[in-house]
Amino acid sequence: MKIDVRNLSKRFGNFVALKNVDLDIASGELLALLGPSGSGKTTLLRIIAGLDFADGGEVYFAGENAANLNVRKRHVGFVFQHYALFRHMTVFENVAFGLRVRPRRERKPEHEIVKRVKRLLEFVHIEGLAERYPDQLSGGQRQRVALARALAIEPNVLLLDEPFGALDAKVRKSLRRWLRDLHGELNVTSVLVTHDQEEALEVADRIVVMGNGKIEQVGTPEEIYNEPANSFVFDFIGESVKLPVRIENGGIWIGSRRLATNDELPGTGPARLFVRPHDLTFGEVSEAPLQGAVRAVRRVGALSFADVRLDYGGDDLLVEASLPPETLVRPGDLVGLTPRRYRIYEDGAAESLTSAAL
Amino acid sequence: MPPLSKTLRFREPSVIPGFGLTFGLTVTWLSVIVLIPLAAMILYASRLGFDQFIAILTAQRTLNALKLSFGIAFAAAIFNVIFGLIVAWALTRYEFPGRRIADAIVDIPFALPTAVAGIALATLYSPQGWIGQFLAPLGIQVTFTPLGILVALIFVGIPFVVRTVQPVLKDLDPELELAAASLGASRWQVIRKVIAPTLLPAILTGFALAFARAVGEYGSVIFIAGNLPNISEIAPLLIVIRLEEFRYADATAIAVIMLFVAFIMLLIINRLQRWTEARS
């Protein structure tokens, strides 16, 4: 089902949790809401589900204003971060709950409920655990129960609030893939809240980056990563190095060296240069706009990083640059660094002045 | 490989020290304070012949007193469960002016000397009293009837239910209710299928405590009950009367049977509680 969010705002006392949020969720897509803690992801999700109420704006379910639909009528499958399983019920009864509470006219006969629950348990691969209680399950198993329970009501939309937040990295990874496959099979419109960008980049069709109650950017994982709309997104997604620079005479100045640019830049003043660590290339000390001493070399899995302390107009700045495989540097070496792909943001402004891919 | 034999051990190895000390103290303490006096009482009663014991228990006055004591204590505990739940609900779920004061008032029956409570209730509910004057025209007589006993026992029992249910209600994850609602449950279904089962062990505990307290209550009841033999005379009072008549054997026999019945009822409630807890 298609869901449209229009101009939604929400405040808690004086605190503005959501500011004029507009969002279109296409039917059948898997959308990730990504943002730092406190950015309003849960709040937005709860308002869509009807578990909370907005102060302004509307939510449309398939074009119909959902204001008059309470939680019961919205048919949303909500998966809570801490599962919220019913502890006094078995796994089976937990999953059957949504089927059993239907009004008598719509309720399926018992044998159909049993059949359906069994199918769901098989679907999420926990058919052997039907008679267990939630306390007797691991975190990953509980998450599967929570998902099966939400799916039991054949929801119009599946809303998942950091479903893998409480699990360890390995389980997260496998559940993530599994969720991706599952979504491919069911094709139910899904919104996944996460503050783990890797999760969002890997799983989602589209990503919504939120910051301070606002939507900062909406786009495919590639767009978000390669073309961050503003400094917030650049900073939040992936690793980034921020360097204070100056715009002067149409060029970018890092200290006393000018960065080679293709076009002339307007204006004069301080700005910030954002660059991904892997877009800093090592070069000749005498030519590169940045120089510094290698402090340490680290190997993380297959990649190596060098901590380079930049001698930067009196200020010391430690950046972490990724080392190309064949480069050999040792702590103490003086090296030059050149930003290959970067963005320049004027101080105080979120919009990018220029970007370069050399 | 040798088979792993699972033997029942009294003491499991534990990293937490102090088992010996605390267990020893528990046994000693319980013995001195509870078990030895009770044993002495049973010993004393056992000196009565069996026939004599039965004769005392089946005397009309004894039977009526026992029936009254247990029956009304049970009714009062039921009342307290219902209203105690409502009070606990209101105190935990809603923010209203005077909530803290209301919360404090709940404990008053714990603290007030029961005789004071009895006199106050008797005055209020007498046909001339503040409340009694409205009941009298309706033909409802509270003082000097079993109804009066009920009022007194409800009064002394209410905090037990409120104080056992309240913390559990407070800890109840609101997300459970939201989850149930999002799955299509009506408010009533949420209460019946999600909240009630979670609260049940605490409700049973509250019931057991309120009931136990009501069975043994003496001070507040005797002022409002009128203590008419066979009508509004409770068993604890009958024991005191027998003692004053120097019929110690009679007093002990009644005490033993009260102990026995109370023990059985508490045991049943305890089982029920275990059962409900085991399911969660």
Ligand SMILES: Nc1ncnc2c1ncn2[C@@H]1O[C@H](COP(=O)(O)OP(=O)(O)OP(=O)(O)O)[C@@H](O)[C@H]1O
């Ligand atoms: N009931 C509430 N009362 C007051 N403030 C609230 C309430 N719920 C949320 N907030 C505030 O609203 C902001 C957004 O909260 P929200 O739970 O939506 O964040 P989030 O993006 O889900 O964060 P997280 O990743 O930590 O879960 C937070 O600053 C939070 O403190």
Ligand SMILES: [Mg+2]
């Ligand atoms: Mg959240």
